[in-house]
Amino acid sequence: MKCNFLNTWCLAVCFTAAIASYGQHTKATTGPVFDNIGPVYTVTHLDHKPDTSKQLKAIFDVDRKQSDPSQLNTIISSLHRYYNLHVRYGFPKEQIHLAVILHGGATKDALSAAAYQDKYKVENPNIELIKSLSEMGVEIFLCGQSMSHSGYNKADLLPEIKVALSAMTVLTVYQMDDYALIKF
Incomplete structure (x- = not known):
């Protein structure tokens, strides 16, 4: 079979049309719940x-942090995507x-603006993530063991954060109440 420009062009157009007709979209968009957070693909x-x-x-179950304290914790924003x-x-x-249980x-993502600024010398980039989730009714817990180990107390936290005995306790109780565990 002879390959020429026209055949190659036709093949490329047909392949592109086939992908488009299958419905996979290459641009993630936000909404309908959160307009500026949580981009997802329509599939x-x-x-x-x-x-x-x-x-x-x-x-x-969120236990990872960003190495740069000025960056959002993208694992928290996964709840917006959900x-x-x-x-x-x-x-x-x-x-x-x-x-969500932070530990x-x-x-550090649970810290108030003042405590975060004092510790990291930048604004806590996760404040709006946590606030918007709380407004949706998401229960946001901080492991009391991690909080104590890090030298913080309840007064150092955002008002939306609830202190739990431990991450292990929250994970156990929620799974006993038929909540699926999502761990990245």
């Missing part, structure tokens, strides 16, 4: 189709029940 022609009548219950992608797919917001390296 069509799914082989696994979630039942949108189900209740989605998940507990996120809301955006499931509501976009057709799950009502009221059927989504999320919680280990993510302990």
Whole structure:
């Protein structure tokens, strides 16, 4: 078979059209729940189709930190993505029940503006992430063991943060209450 420009061009156009018709989109967008956080891709022609009548219950285990304290903890913003992608797919917001436990390296993300500024000499970039999740009804916990080990107390935390006995305790109790564990 002779390969020429026209054949190559036709093949490229057909391949591009096939990808486009399959419904995969290469640009992530935000919304419909969070307009500036949590970009997700619209995916069509799914082989696994979630039942949108189900209740989605998940507990996120967040223990990693960004090495640069001026950067967002992208694991926390995964909860925003979770809301955006499931509501976009057709799950009502009221059927989504999320919680998060911060511990280990993510302990610093729970700090108030003043405590964070004092410790890291920059603004806490996670304040709006945490506030917006709390406004959605997400339970946001900090491991009391990690808090104490790091030398902080309740007065050093954002008002949206609830102190737990330990991350292990929160993870155990939420999983006993049928929350799926999401760990990155």
